[in-house]
Amino acid sequence: MFAAFKPRRQFLKGLVAVAAAAVVSACEPVGIGGGPSVNTSKPIPVALLVPQSSQASGDSVLSQSLENAARLAMADLGDVQIDLRVYDTAGDDAVAQAAALRAVSEGAKIVLGPVRSGPSNAVGVALRGKNVNVLSFSNNTSIAGGNVFVLGPTFDNTAMRLAQFAARNGKSDVLTVHANNVAGIAGRDAISRALAFTSASNAGAVSYEFSQQGVVASVQDVRSAVRSTGADAIFLTSDTSGALPLFTQLLPESGVNPAEVQYMGLTRWDIPAGTLELPGVQGGWFALPDPALTDQFRARYAAAYGGTPHPIGGLAYDGIAAIGALVSQGKSDALTAAALTQGAGFKGVNGIFRLRADGTNERGLAVATVRDKQVVIIDPAPRSFGGAGF
Numbered sequence: 001m002f003a004a005f006k007p008r009r010q011f012l013k014g015l016v017a018v019a020a021a022a023v024v025s026a027c028e029p030v031g032i033g034g035g036p037s038v039n040t041s042k043p044i045p046v047a048l049l050v051p052q053s054s055q056a057s058g059d060s061v062l063s064q065s066l067e068n069a070a071r072l073a074m075a076d077l078g079d080v081q082i083d084l085r086v087y088d089t090a091g092d093d094a095v096a097q098a099a100a101l102r103a104v105s106e107g108a109k110i111v112l113g114p115v116r117s118g119p120s121n122a123v124g125v126a127l128r129g130k131n132v133n134v135l136s137f138s139n140n141t142s143i144a145g146g147n148v149f150v151l152g153p154t155f156d157n158t159a160m161r162l163a164q165f166a167a168r169n170g171k172s173d174v175l176t177v178h179a180n181n182v183a184g185i186a187g188r189d190a191i192s193r194a195l196a197f198t199s200a201s202n203a204g205a206v207s208y209e210f211s212q213q214g215v216v217a218s219v220q221d222v223r224s225a226v227r228s229t230g231a232d233a234i235f236l237t238s239d240t241s242g243a244l245p246l247f248t249q250l251l252p253e254s255g256v257n258p259a260e261v262q263y264m265g266l267t268r269w270d271i272p273a274g275t276l277e278l279p280g281v282q283g284g285w286f287a288l289p290d291p292a293l294t295d296q297f298r299a300r301y302a303a304a305y306g307g308t309p310h311p312i313g314g315l316a317y318d319g320i321a322a323i324g325a326l327v328s329q330g331k332s333d334a335l336t337a338a339a340l341t342q343g344a345g346f347k348g349v350n351g352i353f354r355l356r357a358d359g360t361n362e363r364g365l366a367v368a369t370v371r372d373k374q375v376v377i378i379d380p381a382p383r384s385f386g387g388a389g390f
Contacts, residue, residue, distance in 0.1 A: 034147055035133050035336030036109045040327050043081040044335075047103035048316070049113035049123065054091030058310075062115065063088075065310035066137070070112065072304055073320035080324040089114045093122040104130050110335045111135065112319040115312075117143045124148035133337060135319045137312055144359025149340065151315045151353075153363055155190035155266060159235075161287045161365045162264055163191065165379055166233055167198035171262055175231035176205040177222055177247065179238060184210070187237030187266045203229040208243070215246045222247075223254045232261055239267035240275045248280025258283050269370060276373045287365040289350040290381040297349035314350060322346045322355075344385065351381045 038044055048070055050063035067086055074082045087103050089096035096119035100111055104127060111127065111134045114120045120136035121143040127134060128147055136143070139152025166174060176191045178184035188205050195202045206225050208218035225231065234256070238244045244265065252258055264285040269275055297317070301309040325346060326334040333339055337357070345354025345362070352364040367379035 034131060035333065035339070036131050037332045038109050038327070038335055040080075040330045040332070040334060043083040044323065044327055045083045045085060045107045045109055046320070046323060047100065047108035047111045047113075048084055048086045049089050049096055049099055049103070049111060049119070050086065051091035051115055051119075052086075052088040054089070056091055059091055059115075062310045062312070065313035066113070066115075066316040068305050069301065069309055069313040070316040070320045072301060073317040073324070076321065077324035078328070080328045082320060082324060084320075089119050091116070091119065093118045096120075097122040097126045100134075101126055101130075104132050108132065110323060112316060112323075113137055120148060120150075133335060133340060135322075135340075137315045141360050146359065147337070149355045149359045149361070151318055151361060152312065154360060155187050155237075156193060156360065157363055158266055158287045158365065159187070159190040159194035160197065162235070162266075162285060162367065163194035163198050163200065165285070165367045166262065166264065167200040171200055171233040173201045173203040173229055173231045174233045174235050175203040175222070175225055175229060176235045177218070177237070178205060178207055179210040179243065180207040180214075181210045184237050191235050191237070191266065200233075203231040210242070212246065215243045216250065219247075219250045219254050222251060223256050226256055226261055233264060234261055235264050235266065237266045240269065240271065244269070245275070245278055245280070248278055248284070252280055270368070270375045276370055276375065281370045282373070283369060283371070285367055285369055285378070287367055288375075289363070290366055291375065291377070293349045293351055293381075300349070314348070318346070318348060318353065321348060347383075352383065352385060354385060 048067060050066050051059040052063045070084060074084060085103060085108060087099040089099055096114045100123040103111065111123060111132060113136065114123060115137045117138045117140035120134065120138045124134050124147055134148045136148055136150050137152055138150050139154050141150060141154055144150045174195055176188050178188040192202055204225060206218060206222045208214045236244060236247055238247060248263065262285065268288055269281050269284060269286040275281060297314055298308055326339050341355050341357050345352055354362050356362060364381045366377050366381040368375050369378050
């Protein structure tokens with residue numbers, strides 16, 4: 001997460017709803033990658049690493065939500081038995097590393113968590129020589145690879161979905177507008193990589209300082225870039241707690257007409273719900289998990305635990321359900337990298353996802369627009385890999 005400035009209207013930081021999972025189909029892994037041998041006739045020891053005693057606000061609630069979601073997934077596994085063992089990381093790299101080593105010494109065959117990139121990277125390094133894979137809840141792709149897989153939704157995945165949709169719908173020149181900070185530059189690069197796989201041209205990028213003054217000062221630069229390049233789409237990396245409300249207000253006022261230039265965003269434009277009231281977001285495009293499936297997961301969680309899951313709680317369901325689906329095939333190599341990266345992927349109440357050999361992930365997303373202050377799905381999330389958006 002990245003710091004927010006105060007635009008003319010202040011919004012809560014966007015939260016990303018995530019998927020719960022079950023296997024799409026039982027594809028044979030090609031060979032045996034790194035990972036332990038398991039006895040699928042016995043309960044599989046799985047270590048869940050969460051920041052229970054972290055002093056960060058909300059980490060205790062987050063930890064409980066992740067554990068609850070994991071146990072909800074376990075209840076859905078049928079004959080597959082998971083021996084879930086919960087370890088506290090305190091949100092600290094060294095504590096997380098020690099907890100992971102203890103978990104493996106106590107028999108864990110795979111690690112689910114930690115939440116953030118620092119502890120996840122520390123755990124991955126510690127377990128690299130232990131032949132144990134890590135399914136981190138992070139979305140930071142810089143830590144992915146080797147024995148670490150990230151489950152969180154990534155910029156690259158969202159950028160690819162929207163870039164391909166834009167190209168299929170006649171957008172030929174896409175201009176990127178991004179903050180001159182870590183998140184903005186990462187978003188810019190993800191968009192650039194995605195456009196390279198489409199028929200649309202990359203019309204370049206306009207950066208701005210991450211402040212209200214920086215946004216205001218960049219509006220004329222964006223308008224000039226649109227006119228000089230002939231861009232017919234603007235890809236904004238900003239979120240609702242940052243520059244998005246300002247840009248969607250000021251750009252139309254400066255003459256960048258949304259009826260002529262398609263606005264699209266790398267982040268969710270429907271969180272918080274008040275964003276949908278903004279005139280500037282009407283007609284814009286953004287990506288999100290299948291809303292109907294997301295609602296089903298929330299309802300199931302509420303029925304089981306009497307509350308709503310944390311926005312990333314579903315990632316724990318993803319991990320357990322994927323593990324269970326692979327173990328159900330009855331093979332000793334069920335938790336190897338080759339098995340975890342099966343091409344068919346996994347399917348959950350938020351949609352399909354699969355893990356890549358480079359440790360990143362690919363998730364099935366819907367494309368939505370805002371129409372009359374309501375979210376309207378204009379391209380449904382794919383139900384299997386190889387369909388729209390992939």
